[in-house]
Amino acid sequence: DVKVTQSSRYLVKRTGEKVFLECVQDMDHENMFWYRQDPGLGLRLIYFSYDVKMKEKGDIPEGYSVSREKKERFSLILESASTNQTSMYLCASSPPGRNDNEQFFGPGTRLTVL
Amino acid sequence: SQKIEQNSEALNIQEGKTATLTCNYTNYSPAYLQWYRQDPGRGPVFLLLIRENEKEKRKERLKVTFDTTLKQSLFHITASQPADSATYLCALDIGNTGFQKLVFGTGTRLLVSP
Numbered sequence: 001d002v003k004v005t006q007s008s009r010y011l012v013k014r015t016g017e018k019v020f021l022e023c024v025q026d027m028d029h030e031n032m033f034w035y036r037q038d039p040g041l042g043l044r045l046i047y048f049s050y051d052v053k054m055k056e057k058g059d060i061p062e063g064y065s066v067s068r069e070k071k072e073r074f075s076l077i078l079e080s081a082s083t084n085q086t087s088m089y090l091c092a093s094s095p096p097g098r099n100d101n102e103q104f105f106g107p108g109t110r111l112t113v114l
Numbered sequence: 115s116q117k118i119e120q121n122s123e124a125l126n127i128q129e130g131k132t133a134t135l136t137c138n139y140t141n142y143s144p145a146y147l148q149w150y151r152q153d154p155g156r157g158p159v160f161l162l163l164i165r166e167n168e169k170e171k172r173k174e175r176l177k178v179t180f181d182t183t184l185k186q187s188l189f190h191i192t193a194s195q196p197a198d199s200a201t202y203l204c205a206l207d208i209g210n211t212g213f214q215k216l217v218f219g220t221g222t223r224l225l226v227s228p
Contacts, residue, residue, distance in 0.1 A: 004157070031213075031214055035218075040122070040220060041220065042118075042203070042218045042219055042220035042221060043158075043203070043205075043218040044218075045215070045216075045217075048213075048215070050213055056213070058215075059217075090157050090158075092157070094214060099145070099207065099213065099214045100145070100146045100148075100163055100165065100207065100214075101214065102148065102160035102163065103158075103160065103214075103216065104160070105157030105158050105159070106157050107155075107156055107157050108155070108156065108157050
């Protein structure tokens, strides 16, 4: 079974802190994604990556950056956390080859910024 | 503007009945549409995919229809069970760059009573 793991289930940070959210997948997937999920807004794509060291902006990249140094790991970085970044963050991966492949999601990290 | 709409109100049905969830979209021309299930505090799990040239897709008690003229997908669960209670998300492909890119609806919460 594909497994996508996220480093923390719950995280509390202070405004202005630099925050790292880690995501690891164990199925050699090339595609990886970071979303945030907020009530009434659904899942919104922050960044995605189709290969090592490659990244593309999603719909809401402002205030975030990403790093993909290894194929299995995709990190989301909040350079200076703000209260409006309090949210559920979900990482996903999908295999290459077909654009209609399903995405496999991690359990999510609920981040609270105080 | 581009929009994906799912009924934000919870759908309450009795066990054994058929649940029908709706996903409407505007100003998209997706090549395919996916449905996911999400349980509280967990990441979404893929259920079904339907392509633009398919009218209907079935998997066990699940059925999805896709009407590109109406810009609508219907998701049916027949013989519903309390274990089917969850939030169901539709996701549209907008990856016209050759890469996979999904846009998610906000989801509809289904509650199946015994």
